[in-house]
Amino acid sequence: MTATLEQRLDAFRRLDDAKLTFARRDWFPGTSGNLSIKIQDEPLQFAVTASGKDKTKLSPEDYLVVDQDSRPVEATSLKPSAETLIHAVVYQKFAKAGACFHVHTVWNNLISELYFGQRAFTIQGQELIKGLGIWEENARITVPIVENFADIPTLAAAIEKVITPEIPGVLIRNHGIYAWGGNDFEAKRHLEAFEFLFEYHARWLQLRQAVVSTTSN
Ligand SMILES: CSC[C@@H](O)[C@@H](O)C(=O)COP(=O)(O)O
Numbered sequence: 463m464t465a466t467l468e469q470r471l472d473a474f475r476r477l478d479d480a481k482l483t484f485a486r487r488d489w490f491p492g493t494s495g496n497l498s499i500k501i502q503d504e505p506l507q508f509a510v511t512a513s514g515k516d517k518t519k520l521s522p523e524d525y526l527v528v529d530q531d532s533r534p535v536e537a538t539s540l541k542p543s544a545e546t547l548i549h550a551v552v553y554q555k556f557a558k559a560g561a562c563f564h565v566h567t568v569w570n571n572l573i574s575e576l577y578f579g580q581r582a583f584t585i586q587g588q589e590l591i592k593g594l595g596i597w598e599e600n601a602r603i604t605v606p607i608v609e610n611f612a613d614i615p616t617l618a619a620a621i622e623k624v625i626t627p628e629i630p631g632v633l634i635r636n637h638g639i640y641a642w643g644g645n646d647f648e649a650k651r652h653l654e655a656f657e658f659l660f661e662y663h664a665r666w667l668q669l670r671q672a673v674v675s676t677t678s679n
């Protein structure tokens with residue numbers, strides 16, 4: 463069964479909202495980033511950004527609906543995001559995922575490179591960890607980091623291997639983050655929480671270094 467027009471338009475409107483919000487934060491430099499919202503399961507169909515678009519703008523040709531194999535469900539001249547396969551992996555691995563957002567930021571790139579050696583970034587005791595839906599006292603989270611394979615099936619397979627239901631995101635080395643949630647509201651909250659934690663940690667390292675240098679002089 464194919465999604466109804468109403469379902470598609472609802473997903474497209476929600477993608478417009480997320481896209482403009484992230485664009486205002488400069489989270490789509492150089493046309494990077496891609497967004498998707500699931501429309502239905504069995505068979506899987508989701509709305510995804512078209513490839514190579516300027517994501518700071520709205521146009522009638524911004525999104526299309528694809529199936530589990532990342533193929534458009536109806537004839538279109540639009541090309542799905544080059545990274546659509548990663549969205550499909552998230553929806554196929556986590557039945558509860560309803561939206562998946564990908565952005566490139568300086569902070570997520572810095573953290574992904576700094577901690578690639580450990581293949582993970584760990585942080586503890588930060589209030590914003592609750593933004594990931596993790597409420598325990600002094601919680602500690604570990605975000606996996608994968609190599610930035612140019613071959614998208616290889617990249618998607620590497621992501622598929624390391625993502626878990628506990629942590630709704632994955633870093634790609636010197637590339638960006640994929641974050642997801644049960645719906646677009648939750649995926650946005652998760653993405654914002656991750657980005658806060660990355661920026662906090664990177665700035666904290668810088669400040670600590672500055673303080674150490676000052677006090678040791
Ligand atoms: C223009 S650099 C970014 C791309 O290589 C890619 O990583 C990306 O996020 C956007 O690709 P797209 O095909 O537009 O969804």
Ligand SMILES: [Zn+2]
Nearest residue numbers: 494495564638
């Ligand atoms: Zn990307």
